[in-house]
Amino acid sequence: MTTDGRTGGRTDGPTDRPTDSVGEWPLWEVFTQPPGGAPHEHAGSVHAPDAEIALQNARDAYTRRGEAVSIWVVPSAAIVASSPSDAGPFFDPGNDKPYRHPQFYKVPRGVKVF
């Protein structure tokens, strides 16, 4: 690739790409807060080399049409997630043990609902 003067016979339009192959940028998870005070929600993810660019990329990808009043970006690698194999022990509601649910218990007579 050359670095000839741009004003001297270059073709129109964007030109060459970097020569050193850069690895994929890190992934960031994007959380946006809608107007009205609702909590931040996961919006999606973006690639970015660092936090500031991640914030800008998130703004460009997810908030151009007034969808948000605040953005959080978090390195995807910093998120600790449960694994599918945890589904049973984590989330099985234990319906065979009805005493785990408050509905199991009758409110004794004499207790006033306030």
Added chain:
Amino acid sequence: MGGRSGGQAGGDSPLFEYLLRLGDDRLVLGHRLSEWCGHGPILEEDIALANIALDSLGQASLFLRRAGQLEGKGRDEDALAYWRDEREFRNLQMLELPSGDFAFTIIRLFLFSALGQLQLERLAASPDAELSGIAGKAVKEARYHLRHGAEWVLRLGDGTDESHRRAQSALDELWPWTGELFFQNQVDRALRDQNLIPDLEALRASWETLVKDHLSRATLAVPSGPPRMTGGRVGRHTEHLGHLLAKMQIVARSHPGAQW
């Protein structure tokens, strides 16, 4: 059509001419940025540049529409964008240069937006309600353009050997064209006499401080050469504008009046 505050109305009015400058700068820059669509270094940056291109085209549309209203000859923003020829364009030559590589695109965006923000901030306080309204809307976008450009200047300048070399070479190439940013003539004097617009010379120190401090943070050396003689503001352009306009205008000129 009332040239309510621009002195005399019509195509010779200084305000018409001034609005063409503001509009054409953003039309041409927006077109150059739009060329990156589908060619960005990474999807996210592709989207960012396309967003900035759209902002710029939107600003151009507002400035040119207002110019057409003041002129009073029935030309709207499309007529001004698509049916004027090279010599009638008033944009800075710097903005019509081919996009080059990513570094060139970013350094140009940074140098232009740095003045654009300062100028639009002042124009947002202009007693001309239309001008201040458009500038007030545009300045919010310009702040973001500057922030995006500035952050990338830091990363390119103070990044890898290659990104530094490319950024420095883009800066060396662009710097001589920056003199035109501060071009003023009787158009500006007439409008300044009415306190409608800021004196660009009064913004030069702020621009230089902002730009030079930032470039030095990015480990880039500010070139010392004198500004080149330029004439974009009076319709003299480089060989590149004609090619740009050919692409930009061909659809409108091939199908006059087409609606979609």
